[in-house]
Amino acid sequence: MRRAATAMLVLMASVFAISHTLIDAHPAWGYVNAFAEAAMVGGLADWFAVTALFRHPLGLPIPHTAIIPKKKDRIADTMAQFLRDNFLTPSVVARRMRRMNVAGSAGEFLAQREGGERSRLMGGGAELIAEVLESLDPERLGLRVRAGLASQLAKVELAPLLGGLLENLIADGRHRPLLDGLIRWAGLTLEDNEEAVREIIRSRANSVLRWTGLDSRISSSVLDGVYRLLAEVLVDPDHPMRGKIDTALVKLAVQLKTDPEMRAKVEAVKMDLLENPALADWWMGVWERIRRSLIARARDPDSELGEELRGALREVGKALQDDPRLQRQINRFARRTAVGLTSRYGAQIVALVSETVKRWDAGTVTDRIESAVGRDLQFIRINGTLVGGLVGITLHAITQVV
Numbered sequence: 074m075r076r077a078a079t080a081m082l083v084l085m086a087s088v089f090a091i092s093h094t095l096i097d098a099h100p101a102w103g104y105v106n107a108f109a110e111a112a113m114v115g116g117l118a119d120w121f122a123v124t125a126l127f128r129h130p131l132g133l134p135i136p137h138t139a140i141i142p143k144k145k146d147r148i149a150d151t152m153a154q155f156l157r158d159n160f161l162t163p164s165v166v167a168r169r170m171r172r173m174n175v176a177g178s179a180g181e182f183l184a185q186r187e188g189g190e191r192s193r194l195m196g197g198g199a200e201l202i203a204e205v206l207e208s209l210d211p212e213r214l215g216l217r218v219r220a221g222l223a224s225q226l227a228k229v230e231l232a233p234l235l236g237g238l239l240e241n242l243i244a245d246g247r248h249r250p251l252l253d254g255l256i257r258w259a260g261l262t263l264e265d266n267e268e269a270v271r272e273i274i275r276s277r278a279n280s281v282l283r284w285t286g287l288d289s290r291i292s293s294s295v296l297d298g299v300y301r302l303l304a305e306v307l308v309d310p311d312h313p314m315r316g317k318i319d320t321a322l323v324k325l326a327v328q329l330k331t332d333p334e335m336r337a338k339v340e341a342v343k344m345d346l347l348e349n350p351a352l353a354d355w356w357m358g359v360w361e362r363i364r365r366s367l368i369a370r371a372r373d374p375d376s377e378l379g380e381e382l383r384g385a386l387r388e389v390g391k392a393l394q395d396d397p398r399l400q401r402q403i404n405r406f407a408r409r410t411a412v413g414l415t416s417r418y419g420a421q422i423v424a425l426v427s428e429t430v431k432r433w434d435a436g437t438v439t440d441r442i443e444s445a446v447g448r449d450l451q452f453i454r455i456n457g458t459l460v461g462g463l464v465g466i467t468l469h470a471i472t473q474v475v
Contacts, residue, residue, distance in 0.1 A: 074451035081458050082116040085109045100473075107469030108462040115461015119454045126450070127439045141442055142435035149430035153423040161419040163412045170411050176403035180393025183386045203368045223347045231343050232336035236329030243322055252318065253307060260303045267296060 089109035095102045124130045125138040141148065159165065242248040263270065306312045328335040392399060430438065443450075 074448050074455075078116070078120070078451045078454035078458070081455055082113065082120065085112040085116060085458060085462070089113055103473070104466050104469055108466040111465020111468070112458045112462030115464070116454060116458035118461070119457030123450045123454055127443055142439055145433070145435060145438045146431050148438070149427045152430060153427035156426060157419060157423040161415050161422060163416050163419075166415045167408060167412050170404075170408040173407075174400065174404060175407040176393045176400040179403075180390040180400075183390025184394055207368060226343070226347060230336065230340065232329045232339040235339065236326045236331075239322060239326040239329065243319060243326065248322065249310070252315070256303055256307045260300065260307075263296070263299060263303075270296060 086109075089106060092102050092106035092109055096106050121130050125135070126140050127142070129135060129138050239248075242251075302314070306314045309315075329339065393403070433441075
């Protein structure tokens with residue numbers, strides 16, 4: 074645009090020179106000469122005005138030229154003041170935020186199908202999780218997590234919780250499958266260690282029984298009796314042994330909830346476990362496996378972790394879209410947060426803008442402003458050339474009539 078405006082100015086100068094030599098040949102050349110002369114003057118005047126904004130015309134230190142480089146600090150302060158008065162005031166931010174549905178827009182973004190920005194968000198979030206888990210000291214982090222869990226468990230009194238849990242299990246009969254499993258386990262364990270049990274019985278028998286061979290019959294009878302008892306208890310849901318076990322469990326539940334001595338014993342066991350170094354070593358191994366598994370799953374685009382995150386985001390987005398009450402709450406929170414940030418940090422943001430512009434050298438300020446509005450300023454030169462020419466031809470016509 075600068076070349077076009079300059080070419081038009083050169084063209085008008087050429088037309089002026091040619092028409093001036095032919096002005097006596099025909100009256101029409103007078104109009105052409107007047108148009109070219111006035112257009113040249115208008116173009117030169119606008120060239121001077123536009124150039125004077127950014128630099129000295131022809132390098133001459135004419136007063137009130139190179140305005141922007143000389144006044145860049147005042148421009149910076151003016152820009153900052155304009156930003157503060159028109160954008161970064163709590164009332165303006167609150168009014169603007171009141172017209173925005175932040176929750177609805179976020180819900181629409183999160184609920185949309187996979188692709189685009191959402192895919193980049195998921196990929197970036199997963200990579201961020203992996204980077205955080207890798208950058209943190211695993212041992213120190215594991216110790217912190219363990220200490221946090223231990224401190225929380227230390228505050229919780231386990232005995233009443235265990236008593237209530239056991240009471241509910243017994244009341245609903247949900248302990249019966251567990252009891253059946255324990256009976257089966259006892260039978261299988263006894264079967265696997267049958268010879269060891271026989272040896273224990275024989276070692277307890279006296280020498281007369283061993284000499285007569287009755288110790289083997291006694292051990293077989295004992296084992297057969299135990300097998301028969303376990304089988305009867307397992308098959309018969311109304312076996313008296315089950316009733317005795319239920320009664321004992323109910324008594325244990327009551328003791329856990331009400332007996333101070335029992336509660337103290339449970340607390341002592343709990344604290345012994347929490348302070349046991351073996352438990353600490355076990356937890357550190359578990360934590361390290363969890364950490365490495367999370368890192369691997371976060372970096373695997375086809376892992377279940379990514380799908381779980383995507384599913385969770387979709388559910389959150391759907392909730393934000395479909396729940397007006399939730400939208401109102403989140404929008405209110407966003408509005409209050411924005412207003413609070415503006416009140417607290419608005420002056421700092423304005424100062425940042427002002428100081429940044431002030432730190433720019435004059436050439437940088439000139440280049441950036443000229444690149445933003447320079448095209449329109451060159452249009453001013455072109456328009457000035459055309460308007461000047463029209464004014465010139467009008468004045469020449471008036472002088473011819475008069």
